[in-house]
Amino acid sequence: MSALGPIKALLRDVQSVLLVAHVMPDGDTLGSALGLAWALRGRGVQVRLACADPAPAILAFLPGVEGFADRGRTDEQVVVAIDCSDQARMGRAFEGETWQSVPLGVIDHHVTNTRFGTANYVADTASTAQLVLQVIDALDMPLDARSAQCLLTGIVTDTRCFRTNNTTPAELRDALRLIEAGATLTDVTDAVYNHLPLATLRLWGPALAGVRQQGDIVWTELTLEMLAATGLGAEASDGLPNYLSTFDEARVAVVFEELEDGRVDVSMRSVPAIDVASVARALGGGGHPQASGAKVAGPLAVARERVLAALQAAVRS
Amino acid sequence: MSALGPIKALLRDVQSVLLVAHVMPDGDTLGSALGLAWALRGRGVQVRLACADPAPAILAFLPGVEGFADRGRTDEQVVVAIDCSDQARMGRAFEGETWQSVPLGVIDHHVTNTRFGTANYVADTASTAQLVLQVIDALDMPLDARSAQCLLTGIVTDTRCFRTNNTTPAELRDALRLIEAGATLTDVTDAVYNHLPLATLRLWGPALAGVRQQGDIVWTELTLEMLAATGLGAEASDGLPNYLSTFDEARVAVVFEELEDGRVDVSMRSVPAIDVASVARALGGGGHPQASGAKVAGPLAVARERVLAALQAAVRS
Numbered sequence: 001m002s003a004l005g006p007i008k009a010l011l012r013d014v015q016s017v018l019l020v021a022h023v024m025p026d027g028d029t030l031g032s033a034l035g036l037a038w039a040l041r042g043r044g045v046q047v048r049l050a051c052a053d054p055a056p057a058i059l060a061f062l063p064g065v066e067g068f069a070d071r072g073r074t075d076e077q078v079v080v081a082i083d084c085s086d087q088a089r090m091g092r093a094f095e096g097e098t099w100q101s102v103p104l105g106v107i108d109h110h111v112t113n114t115r116f117g118t119a120n121y122v123a124d125t126a127s128t129a130q131l132v133l134q135v136i137d138a139l140d141m142p143l144d145a146r147s148a149q150c151l152l153t154g155i156v157t158d159t160r161c162f163r164t165n166n167t168t169p170a171e172l173r174d175a176l177r178l179i180e181a182g183a184t185l186t187d188v189t190d191a192v193y194n195h196l197p198l199a200t201l202r203l204w205g206p207a208l209a210g211v212r213q214q215g216d217i218v219w220t221e222l223t224l225e226m227l228a229a230t231g232l233g234a235e236a237s238d239g240l241p242n243y244l245s246t247f248d249e250a251r252v253a254v255v256f257e258e259l260e261d262g263r264v265d266v267s268m269r270s271v272p273a274i275d276v277a278s279v280a281r282a283l284g285g286g287g288h289p290q291a292s293g294a295k296v297a298g299p300l301a302v303a304r305e306r307v308l309a310a311l312q313a314a315v316r317s
Numbered sequence: 318m319s320a321l322g323p324i325k326a327l328l329r330d331v332q333s334v335l336l337v338a339h340v341m342p343d344g345d346t347l348g349s350a351l352g353l354a355w356a357l358r359g360r361g362v363q364v365r366l367a368c369a370d371p372a373p374a375i376l377a378f379l380p381g382v383e384g385f386a387d388r389g390r391t392d393e394q395v396v397v398a399i400d401c402s403d404q405a406r407m408g409r410a411f412e413g414e415t416w417q418s419v420p421l422g423v424i425d426h427h428v429t430n431t432r433f434g435t436a437n438y439v440a441d442t443a444s445t446a447q448l449v450l451q452v453i454d455a456l457d458m459p460l461d462a463r464s465a466q467c468l469l470t471g472i473v474t475d476t477r478c479f480r481t482n483n484t485t486p487a488e489l490r491d492a493l494r495l496i497e498a499g500a501t502l503t504d505v506t507d508a509v510y511n512h513l514p515l516a517t518l519r520l521w522g523p524a525l526a527g528v529r530q531q532g533d534i535v536w537t538e539l540t541l542e543m544l545a546a547t548g549l550g551a552e553a554s555d556g557l558p559n560y561l562s563t564f565d566e567a568r569v570a571v572v573f574e575e576l577e578d579g580r581v582d583v584s585m586r587s588v589p590a591i592d593v594a595s596v597a598r599a600l601g602g603g604g605h606p607q608a609s610g611a612k613v614a615g616p617l618a619v620a621r622e623r624v625l626a627a628l629q630a631a632v633r634s
Binding site for chain 2: 167197247249
């Protein structure tokens with residue numbers, strides 16, 4: 001946990017800023033960056049946005065999302081990493097070698113955050129969007145409807161619409177405040193949850209048919225072949241780890257996904273008694289205690305056995 | 318819509334009451350009945366509860382849910398139907414012939430409600446639980462934590478945790494008030510969404526593999542054989558109609574499910590522009606404009622063609 005002072009000082013009199021979202025962006029990193037962008041623009045700050053990967057199609061409704069460049073800085077005075085637990089999460093959108101001299105802010109809610117900025121605001125809310133809301137308040141910036149819509153998207157996506165175990169009354173109160181500021185909840189939930197392409201089922205059908213159980217661990221595997229059959233991008237698997245975690249037998253749920261580069265993306269979910277963030281860190285990844293991931297060396301069968309062994313140890317401990 | 322006056326008058330000085338939930342009970346009918354029961358008991362009223370069918374296993378956490386009898390009245394002064402759109406929804410828990418003389422209250426949020434009571438409170442909220450909260454307030458009854466937990470369950474289950482298109486700021490505000498009165502959101506969402514038996518996949522796998530599309534309509538069929546393969550009860554299909562409705566191509570989503578008695582249970586979901594309640598009514602069923610159902614004559618193929626034709630007409634109109 002860290003106090004608001006340093007980030008407030010960093011942004012108070014800034015004229016131009018670059019906001020960087022994390023690789024493989026989700027609703028919280030994009031919504032939080034845009035929410036802050038609209039607030040800063042509202043007080044005359046020149047804001048640029050960068051994200052190494054394109055926004056998922058379901059987030060195209062976010063006002064201003066088309067403004068993200070894949071690499072960003074021209075001559076902004078300050079860079080702020082949004083929802084990034086370490087510097088690597090910014091990917092090629094952050095050119096560390098040439099940017100050494102620029103002040104770097106960090107706004108993030110991951111407990112694994114490495115405090116890699118010169119001014120870090122890290123706290124344990126369910127979404128980074130709520131921390132951006134606190135920064136907006138601390139700087140007495142007005143909260144307009146665009147900003148509110150972007151920030152509400154961050155809360156909704158990171159809590160799976162108030163369903164995660166880390167959803168407290170604070171998340172509901174913040175959401176209600178954003179709605180009262182002009183955000184529309186049904187626009188967010190409709191865009192995020194009601195527009196999956198039917199072709200997704202070509203991946204989910206076999207993935208669900210292939211679910212396996214080993215004690216408290218429930219897992220499935222996605223091959224490159226299965227993904228190719230959908231005709232969709234990598235986002236076709238979004239939501240599958242969370243879905244597996246809803247089964248009673250799954251104290252830990254894991255999805256193993258083959259990547260083009262030969263590595264395997266490992267996405268883990270757990271009940272509160274089991275910490276998968278420590279397993280993810282040991283594998284070179286990161287995340288939250290109940291939702292973490294890592295990219296490990298393939299092939300699939302090798303990655304699976306290695307990760308399942310580590311998880312069995314975590315379940316027993 | 319109807320005013321609070323009659324139901325308030327009915328309950329103001331009552332000494333004993335029977336609360337009746339609807340057949341095939343869900344979180345809103347059970348949570349609303351229990352929420353009202355705890356409030357009435359708090360002011361010394363003798364309350365009995367009845368529901369023709371047993372509570373689903375995932376709702377076993379509701380305080381007092383074990384108190385429902387499958388048929389109910391002994392000598393209570395008043396009967397109140399909770400979340401029932403017509404008298405038939407009470408099933409055998411309501412013995413109309415012998416109870417003609419008893420005053421009958423109705424508290425319900427279905428737009429198709431037939432006002433079959435002597436005192437009806439029907440209004441267009443996302444859940445009946447919110448109307449019970451209004452009744453509790455109107456009668457100046459205290460709201461305890463048990464009551465709040467039961468009512469929050471009604472809001473959460475009927476809005477799929479704030480995801481339905483009829484979720485307005487009022488639903489969030491009511492939920493927050495219940496949480497402030499002692500309800501715990503994560504207890505509700507964990508029980509309702511995180512404890513599906515893994516055997517459910519034996520039904521969902523084939524059901525999703527068998528999804529078909531006809532223009533704006535996406536549907537699947539569940540046979541008795543598929544259900545038997547799960548080893549689970551009829552609740553194994555709960556959530557499937559909602560899940561189908563999340564696909565982009567599905568302006569209407571339908572699940573056809575074979576019943577033991579040879580009929581077919583038809584469960585329909587739609588986007589706001591299409592009214593499936595009118596189709597359901599024409600088939601002898603009922604529900605909400607965007608979520609309705611009916612039980613129609615089998616066999617499956619006949620039911621399917623009949624319903625798809627009716628839905629195609631509704632989509633075109």
